[in-house]
Structure formats: structure tokens, C-alpha cells
Amino acid sequence: MNKPVWLEKGLLILGALLIAAGVLAALKGAEVWAGLGLGIGAGLVGANTATALMRRYYRRHPEEARQKRIELGDERNMAIRYQAKAKAFDRMILMMIAVPFLLIAAKSPLWLVLSAVGLYLLAYLLQIMYMVKLGKQI
Amino acid sequence: MLNRLEELRKERGIKQEELAEALQVSRQTIGSLENGRYNPSITLAFKLARYFKLSIEDIFIYEEEPQ
Numbered sequence: 001m002n003k004p005v006w007l008e009k010g011l012l013i014l015g016a017l018l019i020a021a022g023v024l025a026a027l028k029g030a031e032v033w034a035g036l037g038l039g040i041g042a043g044l045v046g047a048n049t050a051t052a053l054m055r056r057y058y059r060r061h062p063e064e065a066r067q068k069r070i071e072l073g074d075e076r077n078m079a080i081r082y083q084a085k086a087k088a089f090d091r092m093i094l095m096m097i098a099v100p101f102l103l104i105a106a107k108s109p110l111w112l113v114l115s116a117v118g119l120y121l122l123a124y125l126l127q128i129m130y131m132v133k134l135g136k137q138i
Numbered sequence: 139m140l141n142r143l144e145e146l147r148k149e150r151g152i153k154q155e156e157l158a159e160a161l162q163v164s165r166q167t168i169g170s171l172e173n174g175r176y177n178p179s180i181t182l183a184f185k186l187a188r189y190f191k192l193s194i195e196d197i198f199i200y201e202e203e204p205q
Binding site: 070071073074075076077079 | 158162163164166167170176178179181182
């Protein structure tokens with residue numbers, strides 16, 4: 001589950017480079033590239049800085065780290081996480097039904113409406129795929 | 139499923155935290171097991187049985203659902 005430190009550092013550097021590229025693109029008026037660079041870069045820097053800080057905190061507080069490890073591996077907590085994910089998926093699927101209709105109402109291009117329908121179908125396809133895969137494994 | 143976890147733990151004068159520590163689970167899991175909100179995996183049931191030096195059937199009482 002934890003990323004290796006080298007990957008974390010690599011992603012942090014990549015994030016910083018993307019922010020710099022985003023700033024440069026903004027100065028040159030390329031708004032789309034600036035938005036992409038700044039958005040992805042800030043996300044990478046934020047997420048990997050938070051991970052690094054947590055790693056450092058737990059290194060200094062081994063008792064809390066041990067407790068955290070127990071809580072992460074605790075079977076009841078895992079059951080709660082899985083059930084929460086399953087329920088969130090069900091709610092998301094229900095909400096996604098409305099998206100194509102909202103896009104039609106907003107007079108969005110056809111490719112956008114079809115993409116929304118495609119995403120909805122993809123979610124169900126993934127569910128079926130995992131049911132078959134897990135059915136063979138378990 | 140009913141269980142005698144709380145009774146057995148109190149008989150031995152063990153705190154929920156101590157039992158949780160010994161079994162490497164959270165204290166909340168012990169609490170949920172004791173009040174019957176959560177049924178353990180077979181692995182945890184074995185760990186509990188070994189901890190108390192009893193059989194699983196001595197701790198957990200399975201009652202069939204009425205038809």
C-alpha cells in the first residue's frame with residue numbers, strides 16, 4: 001500500500017517541474033497547459049509532501065505508528081472500509097444516471113453525453129469483471 | 139451469533155485494550171465482538187480460542203435462524 005520512498009521523491013520532483021512548467025505556460029498565455037501543469041503539479045506535490053510528513057511523524061512516534069498499523073490491518077476496520085466503498089459505488093452509480101440528462105439539458109455536444117453514458121456502462125463492466133475474477137479467486 | 143467473550147475476559151480480569159493488544163486488533167473490534175455487532179473471521183475466532191485456551195464452540199454460540 002505504501003509507495004517506495006524513491007517513487008515518492010520522484011513524484012515530488014515531477015510535481016515541482018510541472019508547477020514550474022505551468023507557470024511558464026501561464027506567462028506565455030497557454031491557459032490550458034498552464035491549468036494542467038499547475039493542477040497536476042500541485043496535486044503531486046501536495047499528496048507526496050503529506051505522505052513524507054506522515055512518514056516522518058510516525059518514525060518519531062513509533063507507538064502511534066504501531067497502533068496505526070494495527071488499525072489498518074484490523075479486520076473489522078477493513079470490513080467497514082469495503083462496505084463503505086461498495087455503498088459509495090452504489091450511490092455514485094445512481095447519481096451518474098442523471099449526468100447524461102443534465103448534459104443534454106445543458107445542450108452539451110453529443111460526444112460528451114455519450115462519454116457520460118460510456119462511463120456509466122464502464123462502471124458496471126468493471127463490477128462484472130471483478131465479480132468474475134474474484135469468483136475464481138475466492 | 140452470541141458469544142461469551144465479555145464474560146471470559148472479565149473472569150480473567152483482562153481489559154479490552156489488553157485483549158486487543160494481544161490479538162493485534164483494535165479495541166473497537168473487541169467492543170463490537172462483545173456486544174454482538176460484529177462476527178469475527180475464522181482466523182480471529184481461532185486466535186481468541188487460543189488466547190483463552192478454549193475451543194471456538196466454548197466462546198461462540200451459533201443459533202440457527204428460525205425457518
